[in-house]
Amino acid sequence: MSILDSTEESVCVVLTGHGGRTVTLPPEELEARVARLLREAGPVDAGGTPDSLELSPSTAYGSVWWAHNPADWRGPQARSGLLAARAAGGRPVRYAVGHAGHSQFAVDRAHPLDGRLLGAKLDALNRLPPELLSGDGEQPRVITATAPSCEQFFSLGPQQAEHLYYLLYAPLGQVEVPPDPWGLDTSAYERERLSATCRWVRETLGGTGFTVVEPGACEGALTAPLRETGLTVVPTEPHDEFRRRLSRRLGPAGVTADTVEELAEKRHLPADAYLLAEIFYYLDDISVVDGLPTDLLLITSSPEFIESSVHPWFSGPGKEKWRPDGRRTLVPPRMDFLVDGVAYQRKRGSVGLVYRRI
Incomplete structure (x- = not known):
């Protein structure tokens, strides 16, 4: 008007x-x-x-x-x-x-x-x-x-x-992928979330002599600092452009395109733990985790999604195979920019959950 x-x-x-x-x-x-x-x-x-x-x-x-x-x-x-x-x-x-x-x-x-x-x-x-x-x-x-x-x-x-x-x-697929689209390397909130996740993973494992598989590693904003702690981290990333950026950041060795579903089906990457960081939103069926070749799941997600989807499955269909072994708030909800200086919203926070195979 x-x-x-x-x-x-x-x-x-x-x-x-x-x-x-x-x-x-x-x-x-x-x-x-x-x-x-x-x-x-x-x-x-x-x-x-x-x-x-x-x-x-x-x-x-x-x-x-x-x-x-x-x-x-x-x-x-x-x-x-x-x-x-x-x-x-x-x-x-x-x-x-x-x-x-x-x-x-x-x-x-x-x-x-x-x-x-x-x-x-x-x-x-x-x-x-x-x-x-x-x-x-x-x-x-x-x-x-x-x-x-x-x-x-x-x-x-x-x-x-x-x-x-x-x-x-x-x-x-109508636009090119912008650099660091979610601000994982630039946002103070995201940097705090990643740092808290690194500390939590290291403390949960209790040392450095462990192998962790990280599906959906994106550009490696979490993979790189995890490796710096001394852990052996094997990233996978199905998105072609993110996988190219991940390979440039970490080197191409060991970077595969496997999805969580493919990792569970092929079982070719056994590990001490699987780190499922903020990717449960993309799983059509949570029960796919049953097929992952590990006895330890480290899961991070928003409190809302955990209460609505993750916890109900692990306390229902998944309780016969997995037992809870820890929960930690990694970062609380906070207002944060999506595009610096232009668009912002409430980031929902992140919670870490530990599940061990029975």
């Missing part, structure tokens, strides 16, 4: 869901502008976002761009925000906060809507096809969960936009 409310000058709107087609809104009253924009845009299905934007030559280079948040939980909106970042070519881009789950953003512009503006916004939304507002039991495709009365925006550089999109949509 903020750009449409400047009714004394023309506004050029780039319709990212329509291949980048541009619409010029002439100087006129807000309600007329909204009606014109709705007629020009029309509904777009979920697969309507293109691979790139084809901008009209009339799009002024000095114009300010307004786009959807690349971390929006609504996939088409996030995708259009990513494409806008790529197409901007150095132009300023402001991103609407939109619906971004648990994340908060360093807002640099906010527009409270008074009664007139809010009425115009709600009237426009109510004129959309009902299916765009219902969401079929999920998040509505067009509006955020609350249709806020204060519209908030933040600015990003193109690399930051790619980073935000990756954090939510990495499985789609």
Whole structure:
């Protein structure tokens, strides 16, 4: 609503869901502008976002761009925000906060809507096809969960936009993996978590003459300091790019692509302990740990996930094969940046659990 409310000058709107087609809104009253924009845009299905934007030559280079948040939980909106970042070519881009789950953003512009503006916004939304507002039991495709009365925006550089999109949509493979995407080497919270994990592993094992297998080692932010304590740590990493980075950091010897499931099936890496650090979220079936060639499991995860998934399995189906042998809070919950200076959220903390095979 903020750009449409400047009714004394023309506004050029780039319709990212329509291949980048541009619409010029002439100087006129807000309600007329909204009606014109709705007629020009029309509904777009979920697969309507293109691979790139084809901008009209009339799009002024000095114009300010307004786009959807690349971390929006609504996939088409996030995708259009990513494409806008790529197409901007150095132009300023402001991103609407939109619906971004648990994340908060360093807002640099906010527009409270008074009664007139809010009425115009709600009237426009109510004129959309009902299916765009219902969401079929999920998040509505067009509006955020609350249709806020204060519209908030933040600015990003193109690399930051790619980073935000990756954090939510990495499985789609539409962006390159950013350096250290989760801040394991830079975030004070993550560094404390990794240091506490190293101490806990060393104390649990009671020495250095042990072999530990670490599935899902990512870039080696935990592997390297564990090795520095004197332990023999064998990392595995199924993701190709992370495995390349892991090999550059540690050397290629002994780095495999095995998943937890493959390690349990092939049983070719026996060890004194298996360190399952923050990877239980990715297991389809926790019972896969029964097949790992070890008698000692060292597990780290968030307190919430432990209570909802890990502990119920080990105290239920898993209790015939595993017994608990220790629990330690490694780091408490804390607020932390996801993208430095831009996006932040509550990190959930980490708890270490020890289980020994019966």
